[in-house]
Amino acid sequence: MSKKLNNMAPFQKFTLKDNITDKFTLTVAELKDYVDFDVKRIYFVQDFKKDTGAHCHFIEDEFFIMVKGSCMALIDCGNGIEEVPLNRSDAFFAGHYVWHGFKNPSADAVLLALSSTNYNPDRSDYLENYDEYLKIRDEKLSEYSI
Helix, strand or coil, X not given: CCCCXXXXXXXXXXXXXXXXXXXXXXXXXXXXXXXXXXCCEEEEEECCCCCCCCEEECCCCEEXXXXXCEEEEEEECCCCCEEEEEECCEEEEECCCCEEEEECCCCCCEEEEEXXXXXXXXXXXXXXXXXXXXXXXXXXXXCCCC
């Protein structure tokens, strides 16, 4: 049984604050302000050759940060698939049972992900069939207290 999240919507988009100095730009994300899970894995996607595959997770929660460039996130958290533009310093929380994928990345796109789980190569935490997702979506997303 997955935990009930405290005051977290299954999907939330944020714009991280840029601190611009005469030497550099520093973009900060205090994780306590954005995620309610312990980060167990960090990965990033770059050099996109194609759009990513869309899916949801049964257990894993993720926090994505558009580090560089841009792309379009495909999100379904109860309202059908929506396109959410991501530009540098945009971020979003995608809880488990949130359908997500990415398309139309810019040539310089770098997308960072923080995950609540360690990698499992058998992909048993993934649901990649959208029609199957629609059968469970509303019931499973009801666990979020928003």
